[in-house]
Amino acid sequence: MIRNEKVLDDINALLDYDSIKDYLYMNVINADENRSGLSQVPHTIVGDLAIIYRVMIQTTEEQFCSAKVTNQMMDIYGIDVNKLHNDALISSPRIMKPEVLPLETLAIGTPKEIALLETERQMVVITNEHRTDGASTMFYAGVLNDLATKLNHSLYIIPSSTDECIVVSDSLNLNHEHLENLLHEVNNSSLVDPDKKLSDHLYHYDKDARILEKADDYEKRIYKEKYSQLLH
Structure with missing residues (x-):
């Protein structure tokens, strides 16, 4: 397990980019629900999701502590969001190691309708070893592509919470509108903590x-693309 007690012991280290860049990790939240807070932090928007950046400052067997990267910190670092994002892409898989798990291991419980969709492991959960802030795993280099290659299909991603996402093979007999309805049902149920709600939209x-x-x-x-091909 990663330990970074140096930054915790010396708070000034948080203001030194060379000291913290190897401890950066991505955290994904809903952009619309957190619009006011996003004005204070560097972020990257994808659809209705916002990637923000945190620094792991200490971990124990029971928990980890982190600090959010703010605009003020960025001014001191003297870097832009692209630099921050690219460095976080490198460090995140080391700090928050990705995990691809069978659907039944989903901690929040699995609605019967979703469980019935699983066929030959065509539905899995992506998260990280801490099972916290694991939705950002979808942005790790190679994770979705490796999974799509293994399943030999493109993928639908159900952003079930900030802690994990459910991934489903995009097969011909899959009704994505049905998946989106299930996502809405789950989001409006007691299965997802309101603070961990990620999105009402499916991703692909x-x-x-x-x-x-x-x-x-x-x-x-x-x-x-199909319409353009018809015109030609």
Whole structure:
């Protein structure tokens, strides 16, 4: 387990980018629900999701502590969001090691309707070893692509909470509107802590184009491409 007691012992180390960049990790939240807070921190928007950045400052067997990277810290670091994001892409998988798990291990419990969709492991959970802030795993380099290659399908991502996402193979017999309805039902139930609610929108990973986007945007893009081909 990663321990970074140096930063905790010396709070000034948080203001030194070279000291903290190896302890950066990504945290994904809902952009609309956190719009006011986002004005205070560097962030990257994907659909209705916002990636913010944290510094792991100490871990124990029971818990970990972290500090949110703020705009004030960025001014001291003298870097831009792109630099921060790219460094976090490198350090996050080390700090918050990704895990791909069978659906039945989902900690919040699995609605019967979702459980019935699972066929030959075509539905899994992606999170991290801490099972906290694990939804950001979908942005790790290679995680979705490796999974899509293994399942030989593009993927639908159900952003079930900030702690994890459910991933489903995009097969011909899959009704993505049904999945979106299930997502709404779960979000409006007691299964998800309101503070951990991530999104009411499905996401899609295109295996061939290697694009992660909202499912609605994927459908529009595919329709536009087909329409353009017809015109030619």
